[in-house]
Amino acid sequence: MVDIANEIQQQVRERKPLTPAAMLKNRWFLYGVSLMFFFVVWDSSARMFASGLPRPHEVVLQLWRMLFDPLAGKSLLGHVWASTQRILIGFTIATLVAVPLGLMMALNRYVNAIVKPLFDLLKPMPPLAWISIAILWFGIGETSKVFIIIIGTFVPCLLDAYNGVRLVEPELYDVVRMLGGNRRDEIVQVCFPAAFPAIFAGLQIALSIAWSCVLAAELVSARSGLGFIIILGMNLSRPAMIVGGMVVIALVSWGMSQLVSVLERFVCPWKREIDSP
Amino acid sequence: MKDETHPGQTKIVCEDITKIFIQKGKQRVHVLDHISLDVKENEFVVILGPGQSGKSTLLRIIAGLETPTEGRVLLDGREVEGPGPDRGLVFQGYMLFAWKTVMGNVEMGPKLRGVPKNERREIAAHYIHLVGLDGFENHYPHQLSGGMKQRVGIARAYANNPQVMLLDEPFGQLDAQTRYFMEKETARIWETEKRTILFVTNNIDEAIYLADRIVTMVGKLPGRMDVVYNVDLPRPREHTDMAFLKLRHEITEASELTL
Amino acid sequence: MAYEQVKVKTPLILRLLPVLSVLAFFGAWQMVVDREIVPSTMLASPIQIFQLFLVKWTEVNPDGALLSQHIWTSVQEAFAGYLLALLVGIPLGLAMGWFVVVEGLGRPIFEMIRPIPPVAWIPLVIFWFGIGISGKIFIIWIGGIVPCVINSYEGVRMTNPTLVQMARTYGATDWQIFKQICIPSALPMVFGxxxxxxxxxxxxxxxxELLAADRGLGFLITMGRKLALPDMVLLGMIMIGLTGVVIGIIINYFEKKLLAGIRR
Known part of the structure; x- marks a missing residue:
């Protein structure tokens, strides 16, 4: 296929000579400098404000201890799981309701006319504002925490599913109709797959909101979870525990968002290479 | 000579088509004004006109994607009432399913009509080969160049075995080299798999290179038919042929198209 | 004439349904409370909330401040944090987008701090600052700075490389290119x-405010919960939503004015 070969663009990587100036501007070198700088500043300022900020190695020690010594009946992993479990339950319920509802709103204007105004009414309320009413309704148990997560993740899930379908190139429907498909084929072959990337974008946002929600709920009232660890650290005046909890929160929430990305790459293989430059 | 290639049986009849659009719910746009056109079986007709002359709308009406405000379209004597697999449409913007591989795109038509998997794979493979994309079956559209994407678009339309192929400025987004090459390919594919073809373009050379008959349209809305040219040049054609250039000159002179 | 103005009506039912849907929502809400299907310790009716809304303009008790004071406190805190986030985040993001050294030094730290939800800072911040206004501003700031940095960075990154190359052929310095080309072309993203x-x-x-406050709309909600007054909780929620919408409209207005000024 000589004819086609010239239609494919070839990329050649340029090799530059290594000079001291180039070394100084090397990305990885700078990253290393930056990290070292960060930890040195952290450590020296921690030594200055002895009580307010733990030193990095104290945080690591604290985390190591918490891995084995149970805190309020649970080890560190137990608390991680407690938070994660709440997110998983709330997130799953919200996704299962919001995504189909969003798709339906985009596909049927009567459903849209009924649901959209209610949705617009509730949308401006920050999810964290629901914590108090959730506690009034469901007490301080698991239900209220899951409820908050559902409230928080519902909005981005629904919005992105809705917009995902609305932004589908309308001519793609024409393609299906020309090929002999009916309305059902349009929905199955075009609507759903075209909306997938948008739905995943919504899931990513929802996930970060879910973390905010679960932490806030745990800060207000909980006997387990990562939010509980940091608020306990505050009450016990143990900054190493607070910072340790924050480190774990960052790691776990980062890990979960990576998981969603992996899932996205698995479900939408066609999107690969599009958005990663 | 011409009557051998298409025995003269009329395939498509456009009867006095007028189209008025309502834009954004408040503006009435008169796009087509009393268009009448007959296309014979296996004839290659090119509709040539500048942008904003309603030629794409005419094609979409024949495809059944739009209904004419007045007049009607007959296909084999039956009125067209909607889109259907008896006509294949190739889009200017390719309109490939980004989530399907080349194979998945090409086999979509047979799949929608319920052709069993093995069979439709065979059909798709045949047309992928016809457009010269062997080896790219498992590529996704974003991995292909513009010319290759439009090959997929053509193969996808062909895979449904339509009686009529409708091409809406299919090479408008390609660079001149690729475009010229794709025109040659189109002529080759048409020679191998004869179909009635309606081809919309704004490029005079493309029109003369491909057409049995050229219909020019007036360059302002509402779109009207201008002149019909019969192109009796032997195939394969050469852009530098004297007869080619003469016809090109004639069309340029007569129409508002400048190149 | 090819173009002509006409009017097309949307079907009556489609215009009525949204109204009906909202009416039904409030009607059902009112009824559920009136008939005491839900105990009054859990939910207040729309009318009760509206009554409290009227009363709270002049009545300090039981939460210790007027509604206007709560709103003003919250708006002040939010704006202080917001402006600080803009002032720090936008220049940082712009610089990270253009200068390799700034990106190399800033990015790892930014990426480490980014996955921590602002909520998770609350205990540490209370530990540091107590429940005063500075702690709240810090939390708002650290949450607001993330999109500022990301958008400004992306905005600079999306600068048309041809423009940059053109400037280089004219002999522009790095700093000139940054000022004359990168920043203007990043503006739409920055405004986003x-x-x-x-x-x-x-x-x-x-x-x-949920955890550390003695005034503000979040505090109003928390007090409502602690005193088991659902009307106060709901009033706080509604006021937060409303104020947010109003501020959004104001910002949007200024954004349009500014953008129009720049495009001119």
Whole structure:
């Protein structure tokens, strides 16, 4: 296929000579400098404000201890799981309701006319504002925490599913109709797959909101979870525990968002290479 | 000579088509004004006109994607009432399913009509080969160049075995080299798999290179038919042929198209 | 004539349904409370909330401040954090987008801090600052800075490389290119960040006030919960939503004015 070969663009990587100036501007070198700088500043300022900020190695020690010594009946992993479990339950319920509802709103204007105004009414309320009413309704148990997560993740899930379908190139429907498909084929072959990337974008946002929600709920009232660890650290005046909890929160929430990305790459293989430059 | 290639049986009849659009719910746009056109079986007709002359709308009406405000379209004597697999449409913007591989795109038509998997794979493979994309079956559209994407678009339309192929400025987004090459390919594919073809373009050379008959349209809305040219040049054609250039000159002179 | 103005009506039912849907929502809500299907310790009716809304303009008790004072406190905190986030985040993001050294030094730290939800800072911040206004501003700031940095960075990154190359052939320095080309072309993205950051700041305000406050709309909600007064909780929620919408409209207005000025 000589004819086609010239239609494919070839990329050649340029090799530059290594000079001291180039070394100084090397990305990885700078990253290393930056990290070292960060930890040195952290450590020296921690030594200055002895009580307010733990030193990095104290945080690591604290985390190591918490891995084995149970805190309020649970080890560190137990608390991680407690938070994660709440997110998983709330997130799953919200996704299962919001995504189909969003798709339906985009596909049927009567459903849209009924649901959209209610949705617009509730949308401006920050999810964290629901914590108090959730506690009034469901007490301080698991239900209220899951409820908050559902409230928080519902909005981005629904919005992105809705917009995902609305932004589908309308001519793609024409393609299906020309090929002999009916309305059902349009929905199955075009609507759903075209909306997938948008739905995943919504899931990513929802996930970060879910973390905010679960932490806030745990800060207000909980006997387990990562939010509980940091608020306990505050009450016990143990900054190493607070910072340790924050480190774990960052790691776990980062890990979960990576998981969603992996899932996205698995479900939408066609999107690969599009958005990663 | 011409009557051998298409025995003269009329395939498509456009009867006095007028189209008025309502834009954004408040503006009435008169796009087509009393268009009448007959296309014979296996004839290659090119509709040539500048942008904003309603030629794409005419094609979409024949495809059944739009209904004419007045007049009607007959296909084999039956009125067209909607889109259907008896006509294949190739889009200017390719309109490939980004989530399907080349194979998945090409086999979509047979799949929608319920052709069993093995069979439709065979059909798709045949047309992928016809457009010269062997080896790219498992590529996704974003991995292909513009010319290759439009090959997929053509193969996808062909895979449904339509009686009529409708091409809406299919090479408008390609660079001149690729475009010229794709025109040659189109002529080759048409020679191998004869179909009635309606081809919309704004490029005079493309029109003369491909057409049995050229219909020019007036360059302002509402779109009207201008002149019909019969192109009796032997195939394969050469852009530098004297007869080619003469016809090109004639069309340029007569129409508002400048190149 | 090819173009002509006409009017097409949307079907009556489609215009009525949204109204009916909202009416039904409030009607059902009112009824559920009136008939005491839900105990009054859990839910207040729309009318009760509206009554409290009227009363709270002049009545300090039981939470210790007028509604206007709560709103003003919250708005002050949110704006302080918001403006600080803009002032720090936008220049940082712009610089990270253009200067390799700034990106190399700033990025790892930014990426480490980014996955920590602002809520997770609350205990540490209370530990540091107590429940005063500075702690809340810090939490709002650290949440608002993330979209500012990301959008400004992306905006600079999306600068048309041809423009940059053109400037280089004219002999422009790095700094000139940054000022004359990168910043203007990043502006639309930066303006996008204004709205996103505002929404985030407003959300985080609730979080900040939830735990540490003696005034503010978030505090109003918390008090309502502690006193088991659902009408107060709901009033606080509605006021947060409303104020957020109003601020959003104001920012949007200024954004349009500014953008129009730049495009001219």
């Amino acid at each position: 960040a204004l709205q996103i950051a505002l929404a985030l700041c407003w959300t985080n305000l609730v979080a900040a």
